Amino acid sequence: MGGVGAIPVRIDQALTSGLTGNGRPVLAELAALAERLAVTGASGAIDLQALPLSPADLEWLRETLGRGEVSTTIEAAGPSSIEETGFAGVWWITHRNASGQIVAELIEVATVPEIVAATRDEVGASAARLAAIVGESVPSGKETRA
Amino acid sequence: MSATRTIGQRLAEEGVSRRAFLKFCTTLASMMALPPSMGPVMAQAIAAKRRPSVIWLPFQECTGCTESITRSGTPTLETLIFDLVSLDYQETIMAAAGHQAEGVLAAAMKENFGKYLLIVDGSVPLIEDGAYSCIGGQSNVAMLKEAARGAAAIICVGTCSSYGGIPKADPNPTQAVPVSAIIKDKPIVNIPGCPPIPVVITGVLAHYLTFGNLPELDPLGRPKAFYGETIHDRCYRRPFYDQGRFAKTFDDEGARSGWCLYELGCKGPTTYNACATVKWNSGTSFPIQSGHGCLGCSEPNFWDKGSFYRPLATANWGNAQTVGAAAGVGVALGAAAAYAARKRQDRFVKEASAPPPATKQEH
Numbered sequence: 001m002g003g004v005g006a007i008p009v010r011i012d013q014a015l016t017s018g019l020t021g022n023g024r025p026v027l028a029e030l031a032a033l034a035e036r037l038a039v040t041g042a043s044g045a046i047d048l049q050a051l052p053l054s055p056a057d058l059e060w061l062r063e064t065l066g067r068g069e070v071s072t073t074i075e076a077a078g079p080s081s082i083e084e085t086g087f088a089g090v091w092w093i094t095h096r097n098a099s100g101q102i103v104a105e106l107i108e109v110a111t112v113p114e115i116v117a118a119t120r121d122e123v124g125a126s127a128a129r130l131a132a133i134v135g136e137s138v139p140s141g142k143e144t145r146a
Numbered sequence: 147m148s149a150t151r152t153i154g155q156r157l158a159e160e161g162v163s164r165r166a167f168l169k170f171c172t173t174l175a176s177m178m179a180l181p182p183s184m185g186p187v188m189a190q191a192i193a194a195k196r197r198p199s200v201i202w203l204p205f206q207e208c209t210g211c212t213e214s215i216t217r218s219g220t221p222t223l224e225t226l227i228f229d230l231v232s233l234d235y236q237e238t239i240m241a242a243a244g245h246q247a248e249g250v251l252a253a254a255m256k257e258n259f260g261k262y263l264l265i266v267d268g269s270v271p272l273i274e275d276g277a278y279s280c281i282g283g284q285s286n287v288a289m290l291k292e293a294a295r296g297a298a299a300i301i302c303v304g305t306c307s308s309y310g311g312i313p314k315a316d317p318n319p320t321q322a323v324p325v326s327a328i329i330k331d332k333p334i335v336n337i338p339g340c341p342p343i344p345v346v347i348t349g350v351l352a353h354y355l356t357f358g359n360l361p362e363l364d365p366l367g368r369p370k371a372f373y374g375e376t377i378h379d380r381c382y383r384r385p386f387y388d389q390g391r392f393a394k395t396f397d398d399e400g401a402r403s404g405w406c407l408y409e410l411g412c413k414g415p416t417t418y419n420a421c422a423t424v425k426w427n428s429g430t431s432f433p434i435q436s437g438h439g440c441l442g443c444s445e446p447n448f449w450d451k452g453s454f455y456r457p458l459a460t461a462n463w464g465n466a467q468t469v470g471a472a473a474g475v476g477v478a479l480g481a482a483a484a485y486a487a488r489k490r491q492d493r494f495v496k497e498a499s500a501p502p503p504a505t506k507q508e509h
Contacts, residue, residue, distance in 0.1 A: 045182035047175075076166035095169050101429045103173045106182050114186050115165050115172075122164065 023057040026107075027064065030090060033109035037089055043110030065090065065107075072116060078103070082113050153355075154193030157229055167193065174352050177345060177424060178361075178371040191356045192230065198355070199258040200265060201251065202236040203293060205286040206279045206313040206322055207268030211304040212238045214341035230351055231263070237281075248282045255296050263354070264297035265347075266290065269306040269313045270328060271320035278320040290328060299333040299360055300325060303347060308336035308367070309446035316450050326367065335360050336367035340443035343424050346372045366446065368418065377414035377440045380422035383407070401437065411455040412439030419444040 026046060033044040048058065066086025074080040078097040085092055091113050095104040108114070118126075151159075157167055171192070172185035180188075204212070216239060233239075234254035235247070242250055254262065268286070271278040276285030294300060302325050305311040313322035326334050337346050350369055353361045361369040378384065386392070386406040393400035393407055401410075408415070414422075417440050421432040433440055439455075442448040 047182040049176050050179060074165055074169075076163050076169055078169075080165075080169060095173060097428070099428055103429075104169070104176045106172070106176075108182075115168050119164065 018054060019056050019060060020052065020054050022051060022053050023061045023064070026051065026053075026061060030065075030087075030107065030109060034087065034089060037109050037111070041111075043108065043114070045106050045108040045110075048105045048107065062092065065092065074115060080115065082116060150196070152193060153195050153197055153230060156197070157193070160229060162229065164189075164193075171352070174345070174349055177420070178349050178353070179374075180371075188352060188356045192352060195355050197230060197232040198298075199254055199262040200231040200233050201254055201262050201293060201297075202233065202265040202267070203286075203289060204237055205266065205268030205270050205290070205307065206320065207304065207306050208312075209238055210341045211267040212236070214339075215303075215344045215347060230348070230355065234258075234262070245282075251293075255293060259296035261298050262296065263351075264293050264300045265303055266300060266307040266325050267303040269310045269322035269324060271313070271322050273319075273321035287328060290325065294329045294332055297332055299335065299354070300329060301347070301350060302326070302334060302336045302338075302367075304342055305338040305340045305443060305446075305448070308338040311340065312449055314447070333360055334367055335363065335369060338366075338368065338444040338446075339419060340441075340448075342444070343372070343420055343426070345424055346420065364418070366418075368444075372420040372424075373418040373444065375418065377417045377419055377422050377434070378412075380420075381406075381414055381434055382422070383434060396437070407434060407437075407439040409457050410439050411453060411457055413442030413445075413448070413451075413454075413458065414440040415458060417442040417445055 026048075029046055033046070036042055036044065053061070068084030068086055068088065070082075070084040072082040074082065078095070078100070080093065080095045083092045084090070085107075089109055089111060091108045091110065093104075093106050093108055093113060093115070094102060097103050154164075154167075158164075168186060168189045171189040172182065175182060175185040175188060235251045237247065240247060240250070268279075270276070270286045270290055272287060276287040279286045281289060302308040306313055306322075307325050310318075310322050310324045310327075313320060314324075324336075326336070335350055337350065339346075346369065349372065350361060353359075353369075353371075361371055364370050364373055366373075378387070381387075383404060383406050386404070387408060391400060391403075391405040392409040393405045394409060395401065396410065401407075406412070412434065414434065421440070422434070425432045425435075441454050442451065445451075
């Protein structure tokens, strides 16, 4: 048995791909979000899955935005990639599930994307855990871990 | 006592990080057509809440709805539903049985009276005082009335509890009815589908936890966020429909080229559900993508509306006008979809910024 791939169904690419022109308004919205972030400090985001964008549109957007210096991978219920675009503060975020499928894709306009920065609560818990290690460590020079 | 911990604390204990949960809420927000800024808002609101008590009653059903949720590809984000609620009674997956199980049910209803969510799958038979479906000697109809009394809201999972489903199909030997035919004084959300999409149930619960009320419903009681558009509106084969390219048989050149299945009986144009966007089996595909037309399983009386293989125009689905209207809407697909999404967003944003009102049904 050849599996699903052996079934001769093909999709007419010309009809389901190609530029729709829907990418350009996304740039306008990004410009507005960037200006708001610069002036007020308020971050924002665009849900790319909520827009009628073809694969070609998405590719065009990525090319137009370019690549920046920062890229991060988060392992949380599947991998997420966070990549700075060529525009500081404009981040391309792709969330995938454990089997690698894209579950959400967005562009976030923020100094640091919300999902990356640790929260004060989390840092508080870290402080307590570190203090506990300091409290129980033996001055032998050997590394001890909780 | 475990009931005093917040959902956030429970998630942390089970190794679900803040980032994983934020990702889950971002995904849900996207599926519910909420603005992306609502993802973090949902994550924060839900993490701070305690889990609501949920009682799940199975009536005349095939257990397919339970299968749909419990086997939605574990471990996936959908299964987080079991961390969001305290599922106090669910016959199929609970360990208790017999008198012990019925004791758990009575205790949960008493302890959380007025606050628990009641989930029902399966229709309710009325003939012979409901004798055709009983649990522990009690008829479904009696059990439903008793459980509904203390429920904050009722969530009907599947087409049977929503609209009667297959038990209600002609000639309806048990005189099966949906929950809404019996309970008139409680807010009811219908999540039809045979079975329904698992993440829709999670979405409704997440909405309830975030906003403290039920999501906006369509005239058939379905959450608009998931049932706002037809399968046809969001179908990837839509361009072929618009160009008049139809498969005529299941093995012709058109079928092989992935053309529109309208003439082979696809009920996509009159069926409101999210299969075309959310898909099935961890996002693998949905019936049309597998080469078969939509059966219309999330619509009332789908079983009795003529052949699954006759095109809509000749089957008993509304009249030519309905179909024509459905077809016309899709011509400006992008604009229409964007407009609908925008309308929903505005509403959700308003709800989110307002103080949480009491549970209520909205129209």
